[in-house]
Amino acid sequence: MTLAPTPGLTVVSLLPKLLNTNGDAANARVLAQRARWAGIEASVVPVHTVDDLPDSVDLVVIGSGTDTDLIMARDALLPFADVARAWLAGGVPVLAVGTGWELLSGGLDLADGTAIDGLGLIAGRASSLPARATDDIVVAGDDVRLIGFENHARGFTGARRPVGRLISGTGNGDGFEGSVAGNFIGTHLHGPVLARNPELADRMLGLACTAKGLVRPMSAQADTADDIAKAARNQVAVRLGLDAD
Amino acid sequence: MSVRYAPAILLGRVARTLARWRKPGGGSAVPGLVVNAIAPGFLPRTLNSFPGGLVIVTGSSGKSTTTKMLVAALRAHGSSVFTNQSTANISQGLTSALLEQVSLAGRIAGDIAVLEMDEGHGALISGSLEPRVVVLTNVMVDQIDRFHDSDMVAAMLAKIAGRATGTVVVNADDLHLSRLGDGLAPTVDVARYGVTPEVLAANPRGLGYTLTSPTRLLAEDGMLLSAVDGRDATILINGTEHAVHLPARGTHYAVDALTALAAAQAALSSRFDAATAVTAISTIPPVFGRGEVVSVNGTTVEFVLVQNPASLQLNVDSLAPNTEQILVAVGSDVRDPSYLWPADTSGLGHVLIASGSKAHDIGLQLVYDGVTVDRIEPDLGRALDDFLALPEPATGVKTIIFSADSMRRTRAHLGLATNEADPT
Numbered sequence: 021m022t023l024a025p026t027p028g029l030t031v032v033s034l035l036p037k038l039l040n041t042n043g044d045a046a047n048a049r050v051l052a053q054r055a056r057w058a059g060i061e062a063s064v065v066p067v068h069t070v071d072d073l074p075d076s077v078d079l080v081v082i083g084s085g086t087d088t089d090l091i092m093a094r095d096a097l098l099p100f101a102d103v104a105r106a107w108l109a110g111g112v113p114v115l116a117v118g119t120g121w122e123l124l125s126g127g128l129d130l131a132d133g134t135a136i137d138g139l140g141l142i143a144g145r146a147s148s149l150p151a152r153a154t155d156d157i158v159v160a161g162d163d164v165r166l167i168g169f170e171n172h173a174r175g176f177t178g179a180r181r182p183v184g185r186l187i188s189g190t191g192n193g194d195g196f197e198g199s200v201a202g203n204f205i206g207t208h209l210h211g212p213v214l215a216r217n218p219e220l221a222d223r224m225l226g227l228a229c230t231a232k233g234l235v236r237p238m239s240a241q242a243d244t245a246d247d248i249a250k251a252a253r254n255q256v257a258v259r260l261g262l263d264a265d
Numbered sequence: 266m267s268v269r270y271a272p273a274i275l276l277g278r279v280a281r282t283l284a285r286w287r288k289p290g291g292g293s294a295v296p297g298l299v300v301n302a303i304a305p306g307f308l309p310r311t312l313n314s315f316p317g318g319l320v321i322v323t324g325s326s327g328k329s330t331t332t333k334m335l336v337a338a339l340r341a342h343g344s345s346v347f348t349n350q351s352t353a354n355i356s357q358g359l360t361s362a363l364l365e366q367v368s369l370a371g372r373i374a375g376d377i378a379v380l381e382m383d384e385g386h387g388a389l390i391s392g393s394l395e396p397r398v399v400v401l402t403n404v405m406v407d408q409i410d411r412f413h414d415s416d417m418v419a420a421m422l423a424k425i426a427g428r429a430t431g432t433v434v435v436n437a438d439d440l441h442l443s444r445l446g447d448g449l450a451p452t453v454d455v456a457r458y459g460v461t462p463e464v465l466a467a468n469p470r471g472l473g474y475t476l477t478s479p480t481r482l483l484a485e486d487g488m489l490l491s492a493v494d495g496r497d498a499t500i501l502i503n504g505t506e507h508a509v510h511l512p513a514r515g516t517h518y519a520v521d522a523l524t525a526l527a528a529a530q531a532a533l534s535s536r537f538d539a540a541t542a543v544t545a546i547s548t549i550p551p552v553f554g555r556g557e558v559v560s561v562n563g564t565t566v567e568f569v570l571v572q573n574p575a576s577l578q579l580n581v582d583s584l585a586p587n588t589e590q591i592l593v594a595v596g597s598d599v600r601d602p603s604y605l606w607p608a609d610t611s612g613l614g615h616v617l618i619a620s621g622s623k624a625h626d627i628g629l630q631l632v633y634d635g636v637t638v639d640r641i642e643p644d645l646g647r648a649l650d651d652f653l654a655l656p657e658p659a660t661g662v663k664t665i666i667f668s669a670d671s672m673r674r675t676r677a678h679l680g681l682a683t684n685e686a687d688p689t
């Protein structure tokens with residue numbers, strides 16, 4: 021696609037006008053800021069149509085939208101099916117939150133009995149929960165505890181591998197939360213999940229840097245931000261009667 | 266109106282006295298609950314009984330300012346106005362406010378009633394109300410947990426607008442409201458207001474509406490806001506330009522003034538005098554808790570209330586340049602810490618203290634937006650004391666940006682009068 025690789029990292033924020041109800045598009049800002057703090061050039065490219073796509077894509081963030089716009093968002097995503105398939109196959113780290121994740125899956129079974137086809141790029145599908153889940157959510161991931169906020173009416177079935185086991189909250193509706201496929205992460209943890217859980221951000225950044233042959237040094241600014249994030253997470257943990265980090 | 270409400274009114278007054286006695290300054294909903302339970306028809310009957318009718322102001326944001334401005338404009342025309350400016354928006358609070366003034370025969374002195382109504386509660390209680398004028402400010406995605414999406418908010422506003430018997434006043438720049446105006450029954454008039462292309466262009470992020478109309482209103486189709494410069498605005502009414510002085514800097518206050526003028530014209534019809542209304546609006550004091558300038562032990566402090574991500578963005582963008590001392594406090598009313606993230610806070614540059622029970626969450630956002638945050642202090646009382654003890658800033662005034670919950674706590678801590686109108 022490109023002749024000479026760009027020196028820094030390019031973070032694509034996919035459909036930020038349609039899919040940013042809870043500030044999920046801010047996750048692109050979080051990735052770019054952490055890269056800059058580490059001395060790596062980084063830019064966020066808002067992509068509304070395929071014409072907006074930059075030559076080189078190192079990281080991708082897709083947020084959540086409102087249910088009223090589901091069809092519109094799906095139709096806006098359709099032209100990206102081939103390029104998204106290439107990202108997933110090529111190991112580009114992708115974070116998809118809420119409806120952004122659901123629309124990449126097999127489809128959505130809505131409460132009124134109708135269904136919306138997804139792009140079919142991610143195993144599984146979304147289906148209605150008995151009640152809307154609006155609360156703090158705590159997940160035991162591979163080697164890190166994730167804390168976020170969820171606000172969704174659908175769970176998820178058929179994920180090949182979850183992000184983790186639920187400690188508190190609703191998640192997929194089956195005791196687990198999220199779906200992982202290679203370097204893809206789908207989650208109900210909405211809003212700035214990467215700011216609150218920087219291990220997840222650094223996992224994505226690490227993969228992108230390795231792919232680009234970049235070395236990511238430590239940064240004092242990230243340490244400061246991560247202390248704040250830890251305090252914010254611990255506040256939730258303590259309120260839920262869990263141990264602090 | 267008959268005397269059959271007298272027992273309920275008396276009981277409500279007793280309950281009000283008891284509520285005050287138990288909790289000074291509080292308990293405003295209790296007497297309303299008593300009356301609404303005993304005489305459920307009291308609230309709508311009383312509100313529908315004003316000779317000049319009922320005006321309802323509703324929408325996602327700008328309700329309080331618009332209501333105050335409208336009341337000032339109506340009073341300047343000699344109208345005697347009943348309004349709920351010092352009470353909560355909910356029906357119990359409204360009933361309590363009515364109890365303050367109602368006679369035992371169930372009558373209130375006043376020509377006209379102007380009520381600010383929360384869009385959610387408005388839709389609940391508006392089924393029994395017959396407003397002559399309904400004023401719609403805008404649709405913003407507000408309080409995500411409660412309303413979930415903007416279409417739902419628009420639907421609630423449509424329900425309230427559907428009760429209007431005379432005129433519905435709509436913001437033509439808000440696509441949801443513009444469409445709502447197009448769909449109203451031909452028996453009601455639609456009065457439109459909007460900004461000129463120049464005013465919109467001066468706000469590159471837009472005006473904060475969920476959907477902005479693709480085209481601007483023409484002067485022959487309604488009132489226009491044609492210029493904003495700091496606290497001065499120019500509004501075009503029936504071909505004449507009027508200079509309006511605003512209670513605080515920013516396009517959103519100018520739009521509030523525009524809305525109030527369009528509403529005053531709808532409420533007063535032929536009695537409306539633009540110059541009288543403009544003078545009244547230009548002299549109202551800064552609005553409670555939003556760009557409000559207060560003096561604390563001789564130190565000048567500006568309070569900026571943030572009610573949703575759009576208002577955070579507007580307030581950040583309209584902050585006086587080089588404001589040197591800023592405290593940001595977000596409290597437990599922001600249940601979901603993601604809530605404010607759609608706003609870009611980088612314009613704040615340097616925040617001395619992030620505080621409130623969500624201090625860490627707002628601090629995290631500020632840091633990622635590249636804002637220097639000197640200190641995170643969840644104890645709001647300590648944060649306020651230390652902030653106010655700092656030497657006077659070389660530029661700007663000490664500025665406190667807060668959520669509604671932190672505003673209430675700030676006022677309590679500083680011993681400033683609390684106002685029941687403070688949003689919950």
Ligand SMILES: [Zn+2]
Pocket residue numbers: 646647650678
């Ligand atoms: Zn103190």
